[in-house]
Amino acid sequence: MLSYQHIYHAGNLADVQKHALLAWMLSYLTRKDKPVSYIESHAGRGLYHLDAPEAVKTGEAAAGIDRVLETHGLPDAHPLLQALAACKQTHGATSYPGSPLIAAHLLRPQDSLHFAELHPGEHVALRNALPRGRAKLHQQDGFELALSLAPPTPRRGLLLIDPSYEIKSDYGRIPGIIANLHRKWNVGVIALWYPILKDGSHGPMLKALENQGLPGALRHEVRFPPVREGHRMIGSGMFVVNAPFGAQDECTRLDQLFARMQRAG
Numbered sequence: 001m002l003s004y005q006h007i008y009h010a011g012n013l014a015d016v017q018k019h020a021l022l023a024w025m026l027s028y029l030t031r032k033d034k035p036v037s038y039i040e041s042h043a044g045r046g047l048y049h050l051d052a053p054e055a056v057k058t059g060e061a062a063a064g065i066d067r068v069l070e071t072h073g074l075p076d077a078h079p080l081l082q083a084l085a086a087c088k089q090t091h092g093a094t095s096y097p098g099s100p101l102i103a104a105h106l107l108r109p110q111d112s113l114h115f116a117e118l119h120p121g122e123h124v125a126l127r128n129a130l131p132r133g134r135a136k137l138h139q140q141d142g143f144e145l146a147l148s149l150a151p152p153t154p155r156r157g158l159l160l161i162d163p164s165y166e167i168k169s170d171y172g173r174i175p176g177i178i179a180n181l182h183r184k185w186n187v188g189v190i191a192l193w194y195p196i197l198k199d200g201s202h203g204p205m206l207k208a209l210e211n212q213g214l215p216g217a218l219r220h221e222v223r224f225p226p227v228r229e230g231h232r233m234i235g236s237g238m239f240v241v242n243a244p245f246g247a248q249d250e251c252t253r254l255d256q257l258f259a260r261m262q263r264a265g
């Protein structure tokens with residue numbers, strides 16, 4: 001039984017890192033006319049309202065995307081801010097796009113989009129959030145979906161794996177799943193989000209991923225104070241296979257953004 005709901009965390013500092021890098025990679029992939037495939041194994045509901053009681057209760061968006069906007073931390077032309085502006089125009093000033101809506105905004109009619117979301121309520125909400133016919137939605141295990149689609153048509157493209165890690169065995173399974181996906185789809189960009197945990201329990205997964213020697217592997221991490229006393233997450237990471245040219249430079253820009261925000265207190 002899944003209980004995680006991303007509304008409590010939408011727009012937090014982890015989302016800023018993940019969504020900024022994702023948006024940059026999608027905008028890079030669409031520089032060429034050739035169509036791309038975009039797959040998400042753990043999609044969430046796609047659209048969030050940051051004045052919802054759940055979001056206000058945690059204050060995570062206030063310390064995340066709201067601060068980025070207040071401090072002009074990202075350039076206006078950044079694809080994440082473009083997707084955010086489009087979302088606000090359609091859904092109101094307090095709305096925030098999850099990764100499916102970011103992708104739906106940045107990708108083109110010739111691109112193919114697949115989203116897996118297992119939670120029944122989140123799945124229905126995702127269906128309502130996306131423009132009709134824009135994407136194929138699947139209420140099934142996201143790892144199974146990704147493995148069944150790989151290699152997708154078109155072959156150029158990106159898979160985002162963004163689990164809630166509610167099922168602790170995910171940490172152990174993910175390196176093998178990513179190796180398998182890469183074997184089946186050797187040109188695919190595979191991006192995994194993971195939390196940086198105080199007790200280091202994400203560490204063995206990262207070590208196993210790095211030991212696989214996957215091509216174009218990029219690991220990017222940002223650190224921030226725990227959102228509440230006793231909270232285990234002290235940072236956010238992305239591990240990307242076949243990282244697009246220039247992704248490292250975008251990571252450096254994100255490092256500068258997080259360092260500036262930390263200095264500002």
Ligand SMILES: C[S@@+](CC[C@H](N)C(=O)[O-])C[C@H]1O[C@@H](n2cnc3c(N)ncnc32)[C@H](O)[C@@H]1O
Nearest residue numbers: 042043044098099116117118119141142162164
């Ligand atoms: C971290 S949230 C996704 C957030 C989203 N990617 C974003 O950035 O906007 C993870 C989602 O995965 C869903 N989920 C958990 N296990 C799943 C599975 N095995 N297959 C598909 N979805 C799953 C949860 O219900 C939750 O909505």
